[in-house]
Amino acid sequence: xxxxxxxxxxxxxxxxxxxxxxxxxxxxxxxxxxxxxxxxxxxxxxxxxxxxxxxxxxxxxxxxxxxxxxxxxxxxxxxxxxxxxxxxxxxxxxxxxxxxxxxxxxxxxxxxxxxxxxxxxxxxxxxxxxxxxxxxxxxxxxxxxxxxxxxxxxxxxxxxxxxxxxxxxxxxxxxxxxxxxxxxxxxxxxxxxxxxxxxxxxxxxxxxxxxxxxxxxxxxxxxxxxxxxxxxxxxxxxxxxxxxxxxxxxxxxxxxxxxxxxxxxxxxxxxxxxxxxxxxxxxxxxxxxxxxxxxxxxxxxxxxxxxxxxxxxxxx
Amino acid sequence: xxxxxxxxxxxxxxxxxxxxxxxxxxxxxxxxxxxxxxxxxxxxxxxxxxxxxxxxxxxxxxxxxxxxxxxxxxxxxxxxxxxxxxxxxxxxxxxxxxxxxxxxxxxxxxxxxxxxxxxxxxxxxxxxxxxxxxxxxxxxxxxxxxxxxxxxxxxxxxxxxxxxxxxxxxxxxxxxxxxxxxxxxxxxxxxxxxxxxxxxxxxxxxxxxxxxxxxxxxxxxxxxxxxxxxxxxxxxxxxxxxxxxxxxxxxxx
Numbered sequence: 001x002x003x004x005x006x007x008x009x010x011x012x013x014x015x016x017x018x019x020x021x022x023x024x025x026x027x028x029x030x031x032x033x034x035x036x037x038x039x040x041x042x043x044x045x046x047x048x049x050x051x052x053x054x055x056x057x058x059x060x061x062x063x064x065x066x067x068x069x070x071x072x073x074x075x076x077x078x079x080x081x082x083x084x085x086x087x088x089x090x091x092x093x094x095x096x097x098x099x100x101x102x103x104x105x106x107x108x109x110x111x112x113x114x115x116x117x118x119x120x121x122x123x124x125x126x127x128x129x130x131x132x133x134x135x136x137x138x139x140x141x142x143x144x145x146x147x148x149x150x151x152x153x154x155x156x157x158x159x160x161x162x163x164x165x166x167x168x169x170x171x172x173x174x175x176x177x178x179x180x181x182x183x184x185x186x187x188x189x190x191x192x193x194x195x196x197x198x199x200x201x202x203x204x205x206x207x208x209x210x211x212x213x214x215x216x217x218x219x220x221x222x223x224x225x226x227x228x229x230x231x232x233x234x235x236x237x238x239x240x241x242x243x244x245x246x247x248x249x250x251x252x253x254x255x256x257x258x259x260x261x262x263x264x265x266x267x268x269x270x271x272x273x274x275x276x277x278x279x280x281x282x283x284x285x286x287x288x289x290x291x292x293x294x295x296x297x298x299x300x301x302x303x304x305x306x307x308x309x310x311x312x313x314x315x316x
Numbered sequence: 317x318x319x320x321x322x323x324x325x326x327x328x329x330x331x332x333x334x335x336x337x338x339x340x341x342x343x344x345x346x347x348x349x350x351x352x353x354x355x356x357x358x359x360x361x362x363x364x365x366x367x368x369x370x371x372x373x374x375x376x377x378x379x380x381x382x383x384x385x386x387x388x389x390x391x392x393x394x395x396x397x398x399x400x401x402x403x404x405x406x407x408x409x410x411x412x413x414x415x416x417x418x419x420x421x422x423x424x425x426x427x428x429x430x431x432x433x434x435x436x437x438x439x440x441x442x443x444x445x446x447x448x449x450x451x452x453x454x455x456x457x458x459x460x461x462x463x464x465x466x467x468x469x470x471x472x473x474x475x476x477x478x479x480x481x482x483x484x485x486x487x488x489x490x491x492x493x494x495x496x497x498x499x500x501x502x503x504x505x506x507x508x509x510x511x512x513x514x515x516x517x518x519x520x521x522x523x524x525x526x527x528x529x530x531x532x533x534x535x536x537x538x539x540x541x542x543x544x545x546x547x548x549x550x551x552x553x554x555x556x557x558x559x560x561x562x563x564x565x566x567x568x569x
Contacts (some may be wrong), residue, residue: 058409176432183431183438184424184445187410191418194407198478201367202424202485203393212428259410 013261014175021167025160034159036275041166042224044267046253048170048177048260049220054249055257056181057213058116058193059109062245063124064221069240070127071222072229073138076146079230081137086149090226096217101218105211121242126138128240143236146229163229169227177260189213190258202225212237221248243285250292256302265304318377320345320489320520321366326375328361328544333540337544339375343489343522343537348515350523350531352540354564359524360402362541363491366522367399368392379489394422398487399530400478402524404471412464412477417442419484449484455526456480456510479510489520496527496557508534532556540564 019040028034046068053059074093078084084092108119131138138144148155156162191199192206200206229235231303247270255266270288277284299306319342328336336358343349351359361412364370366377368389377384379395387395407415424441425431430439450462456476460467466477475495482490492511496504508530515521525531531538534551540555542564548555555561 142377178436180432182427183422185428186429187414187418188421188426190410190414191407194409194415195405196408197369197389198401198405198481199418199421200389201393201397201399202419202481203390204418205388220394276348 011178014171014178017174017261017264018171021171025163031159034163036272038163038166040268040271041163041170042228043248043251043271044264045166045170045173045219045224046248047255047263047267048173050248050254051219051257051263052177052180052189053213053217055253055259056186056193056264057189057210059112059210059214060249061120061214062117062242062249063120063122063127064248065096065242065244066124066126066127066240067101067218067221068225068228068244069131069237069295070100071225071238072146072235073131073225076229076235077101077137078143079147080145086230090188090230092241093226097222098215098219101215103212105214106207109207109210109214118172124240124242124245128237128242131240132237136310138237139263141237143234143238145234146232148233149230160229164230165182166227169223171272173223174260174264181260185209185212193258205246209217247288250288253302254291256304259304261304262302262304266302318345318466319343320380321522322378322381323366324376324378326365326377327373328358328365328370331375334543336365336372339541339544341539341546343520345520346515346518347536348511348521348534349418350525350535350538351541352525352528352531354545355458357545358544359541360493363399363493363522363524367397367491381538393485393487396486396488397491398482398485398489399491400482400493400495402497404474406466406474406477408466410466412458412461412466412469413446413449413453415466415477416452416480416484417445417494419452419481420445420448422485449480452483453477455513456483457493459507459535460475461469466504472499472507473545475507475508476500483514483519489522490514491522491524493524494526495523496525496530504530519527 018088024037046064050061050064053061071093074096075089077084077091078092104123106121108116110186111119132141148157150156188199188204188209189205192209196206225239228239249268251270252263254263254269255264273287274284277287295302322342324340326336326339327334339362351362353359365372368384368387371386379392379397384392384462407418411420418563424445425437453459453462456479458473458476458480461473466474479492479495495507495511499507504527509512511521511523512534521536523531535552537550538552538555539549540561547564548558548561
């Protein structure tokens with residue numbers, strides 16, 4: 001409980017997260033545990049971005065796995081097929097996803113509610129179909145290899161280095177997200193959620209802010225995808241699977257909408273969940289669905305805000 | 317002539333029905349102006365036209381002699397227009413003071429990269445913004461609710477909160493859409509006093525209101541609408557004595 005209280009003051013929370021990230025490897029004894037931790041961090045990166053869009057600005061996306069998968073494929077294709085150095089193909093992939101997100105955002109974000117959900121769902125599925133069927137470029141359903149990230153001529157395979165790299169990137173992501181929310185831009189985003197018309201009449205260009213945060217969250221999903229590609233060494237169209245879009249949304253809803261630390265905790269829980277349900281894929285999906293339902297019915301604000309309220313003196 | 321707002325042959329049709337028809341009038345800078353009329357007279361449609369929520373079917377709206385046709389509400393805000401809402405539009409996902417702080421949006425450094433890095437200019441701007449917002453909450457009689465959440469505030473307090481938010485943008489022209497709706501006599505009297513103080517600060521106030529006593533008490537000029545058309549415009553006294561106005565309200569021929 002004491003730790004949760006700390007999490008309510010943003011800067012202190014950041015230090016706590018940094019300490020946890022730094023201390024966690026003390027508990028790891030084999031590469032597999034690092035591998036699981038890396039996937040936790042990558043999902044957390046997506047969840048923090050998606051929470052900016054969903055939790056703060058109130059705009060749903062059921063297509064973020066599409067951006068994740070697309071980022072992974074663009075960097076894989078550029079580096080494997082066209083020989084780009086990985087340190088160039090990675091940012092290039094982010095730029096490509098940013099441009100795509102920007103182009104689709106204006107028409108899509110004029111929609112709201114169910115229509116927005118359907119449009120983003122369609123977009124995600126479209127991306128995954130293209131990745132699967134454009135076999136000449138993407139390798140089709142089998143996927144393709146992605147060259148490793150190297151320093152000089154030394155390729156990095158060691159999970160410990162990947163853990164460190166991704167932990168630092170996640171920490172930066174969390175820091176930037178906290179800053180953004182605690183700024184005039186963040187207030188404008190939250191006002192878009194609270195009352196679009198009220199935001200508009202005090203001068204907030206609501207569509208512009210929705211587009212901005214959609215692009216930001218898409219780029220964060222793509223960043224996680226890009227890192228996944230070079231970390232695992234191969235990409236498959238499954239990365240863009242619509243199921244992952246649902247998982248990302250569940251992480252945000254479970255941890256708590258409009259709570260950056262909630263997004264982190266949601267990512268931890270949902271990524272570790274399959275570890276406890278190994279071998280039974282169907283069971284995993286059922287539990288995912290069950291969690292989503294239970295959270296929406298019994299604690300619609302999510303874990304972190306609900307626990308925060310239960311504490312003495314807590315409101316948020 | 318010192319009109320801050322002028323409408324020329326303004327018309328808004330909804331499926332063939334003219335909610336506002338051929339309406340021409342102007343509003344002088346300064347003072348308190350009221351727009352009144354029986355239910356369905358087109359008051360809300362008019363305020364939505366003037367604040368850019370609707371686009372006119374015909375006619376023009378001039379704000380300080382500049383045509384505002386096709387300008388979105390957020391662009392009108394940049395030209396000094398503010399408003400409150402008849403049915404409250406308070407952001408329940410933010411604290412009371414944050415609601416007021418949103419009102420200062422246009423006055424703050426709101427560029428993306430400085431916000432992302434929370435540069436010093438953003439931090440100091442935000443600190444000042446919070447102070448100004450608290451000041452406005454005191455001005456609007458919300459000094460006890462500075463740390464409150466809108467969920468725990470009364471209806472009357474939320475109406476004042478909307479006024480504080482609108483004032484935070486430092487508008488030249490402020491539309492108040494039924495500020496006294498749902499308030500009791502005491503609260504209505506208090507809100508009338510507040511509106512006077514707002515006008516004394518140099519803001520041109522346009523009031524759309526049902527409460528006749530409030531309107532007649534505080535207005536310098538009154539525009540009366542009926543069936544989307546102008547029925548009369550003038551001082552409260554002249555309007556009250558206008559036979560056409562009396563018959564429209566009392567349902568005479």
